[in-house]
Amino acid sequence: MSKLSKKFSGEEKTVAKNYGALVVLQGLNYLLPFLTIPFLERTLGLEKFGLIMFAQALMIFCLVATDFGFNYTATREVADLRVQKKDFSDLYFRVFWAKMILTIITFLILLLLVFSVDRFKEDWEVYILSFGVVIGQSFFPLWFFQGIEKMKLVTITNVIAKSIFVLLIFLFIRSPDDFLKVPIFNSVGFIIAGVISLILSLKYVSWKKPTFSSGRDFYKQSFQAFIANGATTLYTSANVFILGVFGGDILVGVFVSYEKIILACKNVFTPIYQALLPYLSRLKPEKRDFIIKNLIFIVAGIGLMITISLNVFGDQILGFLYNDPLIIEYSYLFKLMSWVALFSGLGMLYMVLYAPVLKKFKTIMKVTIIVGFISLLSCLYFIPDYKINASAIIMFSTELLLCIIAVFLLFRTLTKTKTKENES
Template identity: 35%
Template sequence: MLTLPFTQVLQGVLKRRIFKNFLSLTFYQIANYIFPLVTIPYLSRVLGAEKFGLVMFAHSLILYFNILTDYGFNLSAVREIAVHADNNKKIWEIFNSVVLIKLAFVILTFFILLFLISFFDKFNADYKVYLFAFPAVLGQSLFPIWFFQGMQQMKYITYFSIITKLTYIVLIFTFVKNSSDYLLVPLFNSVSAIGSGVLTFLISVYNFKLKIYIPSFEKIKFYLIDGWYVFLSQVSMQLFNSANILLLGLLADNKSVAYFAGADKIIKAFNYLAVPIVNAIFPYVGGLFKRSKNEAFKFLKVIIRTFAPIFLTVSLFIFIFSEKICIVFLGEEFTNSSAVLRILSLVPFFVFMNNIFGTQILINLGCKRNYAMVFIISGVFNIVLIMLLVWKFKYIGVAISSFFAEFIVVSGMYYFAKKEGFKIL
């Protein structure tokens, strides 16, 4: 029972599939996010602030394309797969519908990229960077993490993520030697993404004996509608995520992008500590909500009491040692990034809490509209505040805006979670 002491609760959880899934997700996050961060200290020094900023700007554009192709399926499709895990025909329907929608969005985003390169000097001047970076969108669309997570079989994804990311690291350290090699960075990232996407797609089809076919228009329409509000929330989330770098690149210089992006990479590394926790418990919490809302709330309170102090400690560590972290991680040229890091030091704690209130509670309770509304409001607020601050304060202004946007998210998610009956105390 969830009323037992935490040690007994943990012992029970260890016996379940959720723990194995947690371990797989942890190693997946290390491979997908932490491994590439190994190259950041090297790239920031080898490329210099100017080219490093350009590469980060291109990467932020690709992240937007990935959000479009993901279309919220990393939450909505996970839920559908988890619910119908024992129904092969339903699994085939979900898999084929999601993959077809994703590939259609890949084609759409490629035409958007061609439009930007053709009609805007900012993109035309460095068009090779964007063309070399784009294949990563295709790789991401083929990468069926949503399927494996819903089936709670993350080990397959983890193995190949580790292999492909290690390949990326080796390629970077072997071939990128000076600032003139900056084009190799997006190219190698694309090679890694394509390799990982194709291999895991084939494994999902082979190991789970999936039947590939073109689903009916009605089925495709259903999954488009089902993922709509999650998609809106993900797009809005990027309004205070990738949009920060995108707007900096459009309204300021590449060095400002580099200073903010460097600190942002560090913050995201700490943010990702929460990802394996919240992703691993998501299907399990969904099952608890189906049985009893109170049971799910009790479990989530245990999670908060266990991990919230850890993330507060992490935030304090970032604030105190921000300058040393930037010098070690990015190099002497990036000491300006320490101010950004200090401003954003509470963000890892905010991200963990907003995942509990938003993903675990609102999404599992079907409150997708409220979930999306919070991100839309915070995203619009972030864009407006950036436009007011970036002209005078550049990367510092963007950091201030990003902090307040994150605060709005965690406050808004808790407000709606509380309306559903959840209270921290």
């Protein structure tokens, strides 16, 4: 990466370096499951493995609640302050203390859910221990390091912490009876990464008493992003959650075995979008739109290659990674779900990169609410009867719908921008 960055200069070099760091960070997030997920499926068995994955799906809702959209809004605000060479401290502590308060509230809601619903009460330890992931992510100021475009230290921290988690998994998970150790080790890894990253971030700020009232517009935008993230979670995690309620832990295990591979593939694009977000926020419209137009073809090409590869080699991939005949039996669903890599890559180009750059948080919110609501209703209507088949078809259909809407909005916005340029 250092040799590659020499070909660039100035801001482009910064983007290249941060992209490299984000590739490592996201690669770690989605490569490690390729090591741990097959091992856990083989060691714990599909039922206990499915229970762990069901708990993780519940934690995603908790993560959305504690993030409150700050990964979009705060990242952009920090990038703006950096350009203006202003102090980050007020914004930093405004976000930090808001996340701490939200974490406490979310944990109390989780306790209420776990101890009042029989489906959760039976395995309450799994859900409580899994919440350590939420605590770790609340400490982890990824939004801040993205905004100041210094991802190298964060990446190193994550590599160390998550490598410890993988090592603990392989050393101490030996049978289905060890299933409670998985959320413990996972939580420990996230908390270590969060605390270290938090300490590293404090050198860029000085203590300030948070003034929540002065940031009303910021919180309003964050709330819009939060609603959008919540709606996104409805069509990404509610699927697994509802399947677990009506289909049981075994079918969750099968579905998540496919989903983890698909998520790893579709998030190939995430480092690109995360690295470009603060950079594009500073560019003039004509240069910004030029980059976006070129990304359309790049993302479509990569997404199509991934999808074709998963369809052609799907059976071999599943046979290599997993050791359960039920997973192989449903491989046709895996091939259907593989199209998500293409749909999601194109959809995220607008929803995760272009729209946030333009501060179109209300548009993001509206789109994701509509798509999320349709997905949720579909899950509630079809999954009780059709179980895992419905889950896979709904995942495919939802991502396709979101892609169509996002691509339409992307081209409409680009056309409007070009028209304004010609008129001026």
